[in-house]
Every structure is written in C-alpha cells, then in structure tokens.
Amino acid sequence: MDSSSDLQLTASDTHAIVLTLVSALLAVLVDLAPGVAVAWLLARKQWPGKSVVETLVALPLVLPPVATGLLLLDLLGRNGLLGGALEALAFEIVFTWKAVAVAMAVMSFPFIVRGARIAFEAAGDRPEQVAATLGASPLRVLFSVTLPIAWRGITAGAVMAYARALGEFGAVVLVAGNIPGVTATISTTMYNDILTGHDQHALLLAAISIVLAFALILTGEQLLRRTLP
Numbered sequence: 001m002d003s004s005s006d007l008q009l010t011a012s013d014t015h016a017i018v019l020t021l022v023s024a025l026l027a028v029l030v031d032l033a034p035g036v037a038v039a040w041l042l043a044r045k046q047w048p049g050k051s052v053v054e055t056l057v058a059l060p061l062v063l064p065p066v067a068t069g070l071l072l073l074d075l076l077g078r079n080g081l082l083g084g085a086l087e088a089l090a091f092e093i094v095f096t097w098k099a100v101a102v103a104m105a106v107m108s109f110p111f112i113v114r115g116a117r118i119a120f121e122a123a124g125d126r127p128e129q130v131a132a133t134l135g136a137s138p139l140r141v142l143f144s145v146t147l148p149i150a151w152r153g154i155t156a157g158a159v160m161a162y163a164r165a166l167g168e169f170g171a172v173v174l175v176a177g178n179i180p181g182v183t184a185t186i187s188t189t190m191y192n193d194i195l196t197g198h199d200q201h202a203l204l205l206a207a208i209s210i211v212l213a214f215a216l217i218l219t220g221e222q223l224l225r226r227t228l229p
Helices: 011-044 050-062 065-076 083-088 097-123 126-133 138-166 170-175 186-195 199-227
Strands: none
Touching (some): 011 050, 011 138, 050 065, 097 170, 138 199, 186 199
C-alpha cells in the first residue's frame, strides 16, 4: 500500500466499517431490554445486594478492556464454562463476527443502564403510582407511563452505548481476533495499519471514527440534558 492508496478505502476497510456498525447495533439491541430492566430496579427498588449489582454494572467502565476480553475468552472458549456447551451444539462464538458483537455488548452495557436510570430517577415514581391507583396493570403502567416518560434517557443511553461499542478494541481483539474480512473492525484495522507502517491509512480510519463518535456523543448528551429536570 503506497502513500496514495493509504488515503483510499479498500474492500477490507469497507467490511471492517460495516462489521463495526452492524455489530455495535446488535450489541445495543441485545443490551436494551436487560439494561432498562436493571436501570429500573436500581432507580426504583431497595434490595439486598443492590450495591453489588451497581458495582458489577460499572466494572466494564474501569476494568482494562483486555481484562474483560480475557474473561470473555475464558468463558466462551472451547474449554470455557459456556464455550464447551455451545460447541457441542455446533455454535461457535470465539473468533467469529458474533464474538465482536458480544464484546461490544459487554463493554457498552453500563451506558444503557446509566441513561435509563437517570431518566427513571428524574421522572420519579409518582406517575406510576397514580396509574396503578387508577387500576392500570403493571404491564400497562410500564408501556403507557414508565417507558414514555423515560424514552429520552433510554435513547440517550442507547446512543452513548452505540458510540462506545464502535470504538471498542481491547475486548474485541482478544475474543474475536483481528482477521481481515472476518472479524477486523475499524479499531483493529487501525491498529494493524500502525503496526505495518501505514499511518496515513490509520488516520483516515481515525477520522471516520471521530466523525461518528462526535455525532453520537453530541446527540446523546443533548438527549440527557432534556431528560434532567
């Protein structure tokens, strides 16, 4: 790859970009329901072990991503707690595109919880209590009161989670590898470019990442501001 071609996107780059965008979207979709449920429990209920759950949710924010990737590799690998059972069912995750989505989902989960929890706490539980007093079932309260009130915070959390997933590197490279045309993402492709001396090409991918991240973070922060009273 010469200096002029360094400034052009290749077929492998296109695959990496599409894989990153699609895997991040899948990660957010997988995170959404459990993330909102955990956020609601943390915002509305007091129960034994709550602080432990809060800590577990926050761990991906402070642990080195490589450590998280190593844990996932041990869990989902052939000799892992889940990997062996999945392999018996002929379902492989490690070093496939599915591993990319799994790693992104784990790393972005705290952002879903954060956004939804802020929204639930800002709204308070009085609207839900009023609806319940008027005879609404818990399911109707959820879909007609709770979620409509908190939708901005939930959406903001999803947007921020998507932005975080797009940039994930450490966990992805350990559990999915960096196989061009298979599991290589924007981040891992940039890393490979730097290792092979194609800094200009890495900067091109970095510019794409910056534009995507800026737009997503700006959108997410604006939604969060509208959520707060």
